Amino acid sequence: MSSAAAEDVAGTPATPSGPRRRKSVTGTRRTAAALFLLPALVLLGALVVYPIGYSLIRSFLSQSGDSFAGVDNYRALFTDDGIRTALKNNIIWVVFAPTVSTALGLIFAVLTERVRWGTAFKLVVFMPMAISMLAAGIIFRLVYDQDPDKGVANAVWVGVHDSFAESSAFPRAHPGRQSPLRPDQGGFVTAGTVHTGRTVALPLVGVAPDRMPKGAEPAARAQPQPGKVTGTAWQDFTRGKGVGKLGAVDPAEQGYAGMRIEAVKDGKVVASTKAAADGTFTLPAAADGARLRLPASNFREPYNGVDWLGPALVTPAVIGSYVWMWAGFAMVLIAAGLAGMPRELLEAARVDGANEWQVFRRVTVPLLAPVLAVVTVTLMINVLKIFDLVFIIPPGSSQDDANVLALELYRKGFSEDQPGIASAIAVFLLLLVIPVMLFNIRRLRREVRR
Amino acid sequence: MHSTLRMRKSPKQPVHSTRRAALTAAAAFLAGALALTGCGGGNDKSSDDKPSAGGKESGSTVKLPELKGQSLEVAAVWTGGEQKNFKQVLAEFEKRTGAKVTFVPAQDPIINFLGSKIAGGQPPDVALLPQPGAIKQAVDKKWAKPLGPEAQAELGKNYSQGWQDLGKVGGKQYAAYYKAANKSLIWYNAKVFENAGAQEPKRWEELMTAAQAVYDSGVTPFSVGGADGWTLTDWFENVYLSQAGPDKYDQLAQHTIKWTDPSVKQALTTLAQIWGKKDFVAGGANGALQTEFPASVTQTFTGGDQPKAGMVFEGDFAQVNIAETKAKIGTDAKVFPFPAVGGQAPVVSGGDAAVVLKDSEAAQALVTFLASPDAATIQAKLGGYLSPNKSVALSAYPNDVQRKMAEALVSAGDNFRFDMSDQAPQAFGGTPGKGEWKDLQDFLKNPKDVAGTQAKLEKDAAAAYGSGS
Numbered sequence: 001m002s003s004a005a006a007e008d009v010a011g012t013p014a015t016p017s018g019p020r021r022r023k024s025v026t027g028t029r030r031t032a033a034a035l036f037l038l039p040a041l042v043l044l045g046a047l048v049v050y051p052i053g054y055s056l057i058r059s060f061l062s063q064s065g066d067s068f069a070g071v072d073n074y075r076a077l078f079t080d081d082g083i084r085t086a087l088k089n090n091i092i093w094v095v096f097a098p099t100v101s102t103a104l105g106l107i108f109a110v111l112t113e114r115v116r117w118g119t120a121f122k123l124v125v126f127m128p129m130a131i132s133m134l135a136a137g138i139i140f141r142l143v144y145d146q147d148p149d150k151g152v153a154n155a156v157w158v159g160v161h162d163s164f165a166e167s168s169a170f171p172r173a174h175p176g177r178q179s180p181l182r183p184d185q186g187g188f189v190t191a192g193t194v195h196t197g198r199t200v201a202l203p204l205v206g207v208a209p210d211r212m213p214k215g216a217e218p219a220a221r222a223q224p225q226p227g228k229v230t231g232t233a234w235q236d237f238t239r240g241k242g243v244g245k246l247g248a249v250d251p252a253e254q255g256y257a258g259m260r261i262e263a264v265k266d267g268k269v270v271a272s273t274k275a276a277a278d279g280t281f282t283l284p285a286a287a288d289g290a291r292l293r294l295p296a297s298n299f300r301e302p303y304n305g306v307d308w309l310g311p312a313l314v315t316p317a318v319i320g321s322y323v324w325m326w327a328g329f330a331m332v333l334i335a336a337g338l339a340g341m342p343r344e345l346l347e348a349a350r351v352d353g354a355n356e357w358q359v360f361r362r363v364t365v366p367l368l369a370p371v372l373a374v375v376t377v378t379l380m381i382n383v384l385k386i387f388d389l390v391f392i393i394p395p396g397s398s399q400d401d402a403n404v405l406a407l408e409l410y411r412k413g414f415s416e417d418q419p420g421i422a423s424a425i426a427v428f429l430l431l432l433v434i435p436v437m438l439f440n441i442r443r444l445r446r447e448v449r450r
Numbered sequence: 451m452h453s454t455l456r457m458r459k460s461p462k463q464p465v466h467s468t469r470r471a472a473l474t475a476a477a478a479f480l481a482g483a484l485a486l487t488g489c490g491g492g493n494d495k496s497s498d499d500k501p502s503a504g505g506k507e508s509g510s511t512v513k514l515p516e517l518k519g520q521s522l523e524v525a526a527v528w529t530g531g532e533q534k535n536f537k538q539v540l541a542e543f544e545k546r547t548g549a550k551v552t553f554v555p556a557q558d559p560i561i562n563f564l565g566s567k568i569a570g571g572q573p574p575d576v577a578l579l580p581q582p583g584a585i586k587q588a589v590d591k592k593w594a595k596p597l598g599p600e601a602q603a604e605l606g607k608n609y610s611q612g613w614q615d616l617g618k619v620g621g622k623q624y625a626a627y628y629k630a631a632n633k634s635l636i637w638y639n640a641k642v643f644e645n646a647g648a649q650e651p652k653r654w655e656e657l658m659t660a661a662q663a664v665y666d667s668g669v670t671p672f673s674v675g676g677a678d679g680w681t682l683t684d685w686f687e688n689v690y691l692s693q694a695g696p697d698k699y700d701q702l703a704q705h706t707i708k709w710t711d712p713s714v715k716q717a718l719t720t721l722a723q724i725w726g727k728k729d730f731v732a733g734g735a736n737g738a739l740q741t742e743f744p745a746s747v748t749q750t751f752t753g754g755d756q757p758k759a760g761m762v763f764e765g766d767f768a769q770v771n772i773a774e775t776k777a778k779i780g781t782d783a784k785v786f787p788f789p790a791v792g793g794q795a796p797v798v799s800g801g802d803a804a805v806v807l808k809d810s811e812a813a814q815a816l817v818t819f820l821a822s823p824d825a826a827t828i829q830a831k832l833g834g835y836l837s838p839n840k841s842v843a844l845s846a847y848p849n850d851v852q853r854k855m856a857e858a859l860v861s862a863g864d865n866f867r868f869d870m871s872d873q874a875p876q877a878f879g880g881t882p883g884k885g886e887w888k889d890l891q892d893f894l895k896n897p898k899d900v901a902g903t904q905a906k907l908e909k910d911a912a913a914a915y916g917s918g919s
Contacts, residue, residue, distance in 0.1 A: 146733065146740050172729060176666055208668025208756055237666050239645050307736050395677040397739035397891045400883045415881055417562050 052430065059423035073424035082400065083425070086408040089315050090432075093386060093404060096316075098379035101323050102372055105330025109338055110360065112331075122335065126328035133325070137392030140321035144308035144393065154305030161303045168300040169213045169258060176205040176236055178246055186296030189264065196288045199224050200231030203247050204256070204294075207235050212254055219255040220278040229287045233259045233294070234279040255279020260298055263287035311401040314394050318402055321389055326382070330375045337371030338364075370447070377440050384433050405429055510546065511841075512604060512822035517549035520812045523574035525554040525564065526802065531770045535832040539825050546819075549812050559876050561587055564807070568593055575813040578628060578802040581872035581880060582616055588805055589619040595809040597623045597817060604821040608841040612864030617803050625803035626821040629829075630838035632855045633684050633765040633798040633869060634788040637772070639750055640781065642669050642760035650786040654692075657789045658723060661730060664760040672724055673759030674731050675746030676738035676894050679887020681764060683871040683879065684798065686890060688763075688788045690717040691796035691867055703870045705915045709907035718893065718900045720791060726897030732759040735895045744771045751777035763788070765800065766855045770834035780851045787858070797862050800869040801838060830856075878914035885910045 062069040077083055108125055112118035128136065145151030148158040174188075175181040181188040181202065194200050199222045212235070219234035232249060233256045255278040263271040263283050271287045283292075308317045341364070349363045365372075387406040394402040405425055413422030528536055533553065540551040554574050556563040561584040567573050573593065579585050588594040597605070602623050605614055609627070617625035636657075643650075643660070646667035651657040661671035675681045691699045694713040701707045702714070724730055731738050732749065741749070747768045749758040752775050762768065769779050777783045787795055804820045806813045819825050826837035830846040840860050847853045859866070871879030871886055878885035889910060893903040 146737055172668060174665075174729075205666035206668050210755060211668060237668075238647075239667070240647055304737075309740055310736055395740045395742065396679065396882045396887075397677050400888065411883075414566060415557075415559055415562055416877060416884070417565065 055423045055426045055430075058419060059427050061420055063418055063420050065419065069420060073420045074428075076421050077424050077428060080421075082403060082411075083405075083408055083421075085400065086403040086405045089402065089404050090384065092315055093319060093322075093383050094380055097319050097322050097326075097383045097386075098376045100319070101326045101379055102330045102334075102376045104323060104327040105332075105334050105375065106365075106368070106372065108327065108331040109334040110364065112335065113338060122328075122331065125331055128325045129328050131325070133388035134392060136321060136325050137389045140318075140324075140389070141393050143321075144317050146305065146307065146309070148305050151305075151308070153308055158303055158305045161305075165300075165303070168298050170204070170207050170256060170298050171301045172206045173204040173235075173256075173299060174206045176203060176246070179203060180247070181294070184293060187294050187299060189293040190291050193289050193291055194229050194231075194263070194283075194287060196229055196285050197224055197226050198229070200229065200292060201247055201249075202231060202233040202259075202261070202292065202294065203236030204233070205235065205237045207256075209235075209239055209254070213257050215277050216254045216257040216279075217277040218251065219249045219253045220280055221249050222280045222282075225282065227285050229263070229283040229285075229292075231261075231281055231292070232279045233261060233275045233281065260295055262293045262295055263290035264293045265290040269293075309394055309398055311398050314398045314402040318389050318393050321393060322383070322386065326379060330379065333375050334368060334371055337368050341367050370443075374440070374443065377436055377443075380436050381433055381440070384429060384436070510822075510824050512819060512824055513600070514543075514547050514815050514819060515811055517547040517812045517815060519548070520810075521550040521552065522576065522812050522816055523552050523554050524576045524578070524816070525556045525560065525567070525574040526578035527556050527558055527560050527580065528578075529555065531773070531834060532767070535829050535835065538832065539820075539828050542825070542828055543816060543819050547812075547815060549815075551816070558882070559880050560584065561876060564588070564593065565591075568807070573807045575806070575808045575810065576816050577805050577807055579625065579805050580800065580802050581876075582803075582868060583873055583875060583879075585617065585625045585803060585805060586619050587876075588807075589624050593807055594619075594624045595806045595813075597626065597806065598814040601626060601814055601818040601821055604818050608821060608823060608839045610838075610840060610860075610863055612866065613801075613838045616801070616868060625805045626817050627801045627803045627838045628820045628825070629802040630836045630859055631765040631767055631800035631869075632836060632859050633800055634688050634796050635765060635768075635785050635855065636761055636763045636788060637747070637750065637768055637783055637785050638761040639757050639759075639777070640784045641755060642667070642757060643784075645669075645755065646760070648760075650784075651789045652795075653789050654720070654791040661724070661761070665729065669757065670729060670732045670759045671761055672731050673741070673746045673750045673762040674725070674738040674894070675741050675743035675762075675764070676735070676891055677740055677742045679882060679891055680871065680880075681743050681746070682890035682894060683886050684765070684869065685721060685763060686717060687798050687867075687870045688796045689720050689791050690714070690870075691798055692788070692791040692794060693717050693720060695792065696867055699867055699870065703873045705874075705911055709911055710904045714904055714907070715900055718903060721893075722897035722900065725894050731894075735897075738894060739891060744774075747771035748775050751775040751783050766836050766852070767834055769851070773833065780849050785851055785855070797858070797866045798869055799859065799862075799866045800872055874911070875914040878911050885914060 058065065059073050060069060060071075061067065062072075108122070112121050115121060131139075142150060143152050144154075146154060148154040175183075180191055181204070182191055183189075188204070190200065190202070219232055222230040222232045224230060234249060235254050235256065236247065236250075238250050238252045256275050257277045257279065259275040259279070259281075261273055261275060261281050261283070262269045263286070270290055271283050273281050273283055275281045307313060345363055345367065346359055349359045354362065385406050386404055387410065390399075390402050390404050390407050391410070399407075406429065409422050409425040409429070412418045412425065524540065526533075526536065533555065537553055540553060543549070544551055556577070560577065560579060561581075564573060564577055577588075579588065585594065605617070605623065605626055613627050613630075614623070617623055617627055638650075642648075642664055646660075646663040646669070648660040648663040649656070651660050664671045674685075687699075690702070690713070693716060694702075698707065698711075698713050702709070702711070707713075725735070732746075733741060738746075743764065746759075747762050747764070748771055750760070750762040751757060751772055769783075772779055772783045788798075789795060804817045806817055821839070823837075823839055823841040823843075826835075826839045826842045827846045829835045830837055830842055830852075831848060833848045833852065836852075836856050836859055838859065842856075844853050844857060847856055873879070874886065879887075881887065886907060889903055889906045892906070893899065896902075
């Protein structure tokens with residue numbers, strides 16, 4: 001821009017002057033040009049060229065910066081585990097983040113063209129762009145919170161999951177000390193067999209009083225009945241007193257209302273029942289000689305949602321937040337491209353009998369290809385230097401798994417005191433960005449020539 | 451409580467008179483100083499008289515020079531309530547001396563933060579360094595300046611030998627410990643213990659019994675803030691100090707024994723009794739690894755009868771986070787010392803030491819002030835703070851819990867051990883996502899892998915101690 005301005009200014013006095021004064025005029029031209037270029041050059045030199053040059057030099061120096069280290073820093077770049085993960089994640093980022101953002105932007109742009117409230121919709125989709133990356137990071141930290149009461153992502157997920165598979169009433173119940181029960185296939189089974197005319201005690205602990213199912217009553221001792229197996233399944237724990245009398249029903253202890261009980265003989269269920277409100281149950285004579293099992297369905301853990309920020313999902317989760325921010329950007333650019341598209345071609349395709357999908361696939365997308373390429377490439381450059389989101393969203397324990405080059409650069413440079421390696425990463429990042437930038441510049445030139 | 455107050459008050463009487471004497475001496479000194487500075491900056495003379503009058507109203511035990519018009523920068527990693535309270539101490543310093551003090555929030559690891567500040571030619575005047583290792587590094591790099599005679603006099607008067615020695619490098623006093631931490635405490639939700647009928651344990655086995663009782667009552671026993679690696683290193687250090695003994699502890703801290711030592715194996719195996727037991731850690735290992743320390747405390751004291759956990763291990767500073775909940779310290783939130791795993795219960799401590807980075811009268815005066823009981827008393831009253839300063843009256847602490855912890859710390863004399871990870875090189879013991887922090891996080895995720903964890907710890911330790919950075 002400054003060079004164009006310099007040409008302009010320097011060009012005007014040249015036209016009216018005669019051939020004799022030309023020499024001096026060319027002289028002023030040069031100085032004027034230099035004068036006008038100077039501020040830009042100084043700024044560029046001080047703020048861009050010098051730091052790049054110094055980083056390059058620094059990347060060949062040792063950790064303390066006073067001896068030459070050769071290519072050691074670059075060797076570390078490809079042997080250090082942390083940097084390797086960062087590199088791998090950067091590739092995932094560059095492949096997925098720009099393409100998904102562009103694809104979503106394209107869909108939004110094409111759809112909003114047809115909607116009456118399109119502008120309002122566009123405004124909403126574009127709005128995240130107005131938020132800083134840091135704020136977006138903090139927002140998504142909360143969105144992805146593991147606790148379904150806090151994180152909206154897990155709240156939705158758990159809500160959907162629970163409408164298909166409800167959690168059980170006694171997720172944390174487990175046998176207390178000296179219990180007659182043994183763990184078995186996620187549930188619990190009695191150690192000995194049961195017999196008619198006798199009572200069975202099925203004591204468990206670990207259900208908090210206010211988590212008891214509604215309608216649970218104080219547990220009652222079962223009465224022996226001839227020809228039937230009777231017993232009690234209850235919470236063998238008295239608030240404030242501990243277990244009380246082990247394996248016996250104490251007054252303040254509650255029955256496990258609705259606990260499912262199966263009688264198992266040789267691995268087959270011969271009878272089953274549910275405990276009453278006071279925890280008592282009765283099984284028919286068929287249960288004689290069987291073991292009693294409290295099947296796993298009683299103890300199913302409440303579904304806790306997806307571990308969004310755990311090692312496995314953290315990178316896709318952070319990419320998701322990036323897409324949330326940048327899909328709007330892609331949409332606006334693509335919508336501008338769409339607006340400038342010749343309508344006749346679409347009309348012609350429709351007249352020729354193409355359906356909407358074919359029009360989109362065969363006409364709209366190819367015509368938009370230049371815009372799509374520009375958007376994707378711009379986002380790629382943007383993604384290569386991604387830092388803020390990855391710095392903020394993952395908790396300390398999974399930051400390593402979400403690592404990207406820019407973050408590793410920061411960590412090496414400022415928290416591990418390895419400026420040499422950090423500079424090497426910076427140079428490497430620069431090398432990665434250059435081809436993409438060249439592509440973009442070339443593209444721009446071609447557009448201008450057209 | 452009343453009696454202790456009265457007890458504390460009576461011996462103070464003579465102190466007041468000496469204080470007054472000190473004040474008049476200070477006033478005389480100030481007058482002399484004014485006369486001297488009067489030659490240099492005549493225009494300041496008239497405004498100089500006011501602050502010296504202001505110094506009189508609050509009983510001060512320390513002489514501070516007149517610093518009108520000077521400005522200081524203090525860097526520390528404290529955030530939230532801790533930072534707010536510390537700023538009140540700085541405000542008092544401003545009031546007494548007329549200097550302007552700016553608090554510079556720093557990031558962990560502070561030594562690298564200071565490194566970039568110094569490289570940029572703008573070091574803060576005073577920094578509070580949390581690790582003895584960091585103090586040594588600062589001295590080695592010639593960043594730290596030795597303390598002046600006033601600050602040393604203040605230290606000699608108020609600190610036990612052990613705390614003074616921690617601030618020395620090569621026999622020279624470089625740092626004054628301003629803040630101490632008692633990291634051998636387990637906080638518990640009193641309601642949960644009452645419901646479960648559990649007792650405060652004195653030994654590890656009793657802790658396991660209490661944990662089982664809490665679990666049986668339907669509450670997860672422990673909350674672990676595993677997203678922050680340092681909570682995990684503190685767990686390990688307490689178990690190790692008590693189980694392997696102080697000698698081994700020192701050796702491991704110096705890395706003269708390897709992390710593959712059988713004593714480390716034993717300590718990790720002991721830890722796995724809690725970390726590895728299903729449903730003993732709130733949210734399971736994955737949940738704990740995403741819980742930051744503040745949340746690990748608050749989730750233990752919110753939720754009425756059904757908090758996410760019954761107990762949370764950490765130092766005295768946890769009460770700053772407890773104060774954010776509705777729980778009252780001393781009635782709803784109670785504390786017991788970390789139980790003895792081996793012969794003796796451990797006392798692991800930490801602390802932040804003030805170091806002068808830009809030598810000036812003002813910077814030395816600030817460190818002198820921070821080493822005095824005056825500064826410590828202000829922050830002690832605000833809670834969440836323990837001072838290693840033995841001249842701080844126990845009555846300054848806002849509650850019994852705090853008083854108990856302060857008393858334990860001061861009466862431990864020299865028989866405490868400093869946080870091991872704080873003694874280790876930064877790359878091993880103090881960098882998020884690296885070294886011991888990361889290795890113990892991996893151990894929390896997979897507590898069965900004791901040998902693998904030891905091997906990883908040894909590998910990281912060897913790299914960090916070897917390079918010496």
